[in-house]
Amino acid sequence: MIQRPQHIAYPSAPVLSTARLVLRMPRFDDFAHRLAFYASDRSVWEGGPFTPDQAWRIFASEVGQWPLMGFGPFSVDLDGTYVGEVGIYQPQGYPEPELGWFVVDGAEGKGIASEAAQAVMVWARGAFGWDHIDNYIDPGNARSIALGLRLGGVIVDAPGVDPTDVVIRHDLRAAA
Incomplete structure (x- = not known):
């Protein structure tokens, strides 16, 4: 059973900024990008591809974490254009909050997920005082594993999803 974090919940995401990016609360029109991702073979590492109904339920439940848990996904904009999502996720069955990411096709390899993930980690430390956060990555997802390690993470023997x-x-x- 998920335990509600002992902190004040945010009714929506704060706005975080980096040198190139704005991380903000997801909007309804961001779903089109998630739908395209979840319909593609790129979603295989997330258990996809998914039908539009399944994709909507995933997106809505993740966004719904903000008022319920005080964290969730940030939509990532580059020059006012949506390029992906980076955030903290903890649906039922996750042992702890997870740092996760995805970028739209064409935005990979540009350091967007890395830059946004660093901003989210600094925010999580300041907002919640957490000492650590984990990634839970399918062993076949070499690109995400490499990114987690480039971000300074280390592989540990701990439960994943x-x-x-x-x-x-x-x-x-x-x-911090």
């Missing part, structure tokens, strides 16, 4: 997950732990005390 699936028994085969690679769990990468980030020390948030170093991110």
